[in-house]
Amino acid sequence: QVQLVESGGGVVQPGGSLRLSCAASGFTFSSYGMHWVRQAPGKGLEWVAFIRYDGSNKYYADSVKGRFTISRDNSKNTLYLQMNSLRAEDTAVYYCAKDSASDYGDYFDYWGQGTLVTVSS
């Protein structure tokens, strides 16, 4: 069965950096687009970024553009989110989600359980 396991969350100071990972299993990781979606405490869902199956195309939310970088290593079945210049408003549970398609982006058919990132001094 499909499994997505996020890791790398924690407490970081404003202006700091953190790298999240998402280990995927149960499907051909290299054939599907992947997303990061976040949810601030008590708030709704916010899409963060998408990466095409082969890593050739990446899209970002305006709120993270220029600060976050999505990447993937298909040999390790792992998705990443490098987060720099972190702000208090980046505090959230970060979910990785599998796209149902490979390149153009469709719906999120599987989600991980999330990892909490807290930006605080």
Place this chain on the structure above:
Amino acid sequence: QSVLTQPPSASGTPGQRVTISCSGSSSNIGSNYVYWYQQLPGTAPKLLIYRNNQRPSGVPDRFSGSKSGTSASLAISGLRSEDEADYYCAAWDDSLSGPRVVFGGGTKLTVL
């Protein structure tokens, strides 16, 4: 402020039918599919409806989706206590700065 607009709350009694609306614009709902996600308390979201009105396997046919123009709606018939959750609509948006996924603010469904 979310790009897609949903009512913050909805409620119904067991057995009733409830609908949740989702309003967008020509750059998102008007030109792309609508998806619905269910988030039970303390858990990750789960796909409920894809491509406007399709149900993944395992989702009861009590859940149905529809779309018209720049609006969409989720209907839940035969309401059950286990349907108490947050519901989010989503769509791809063809923004000037590049494609992006937009969500509604979420609707908290209470089963009375």
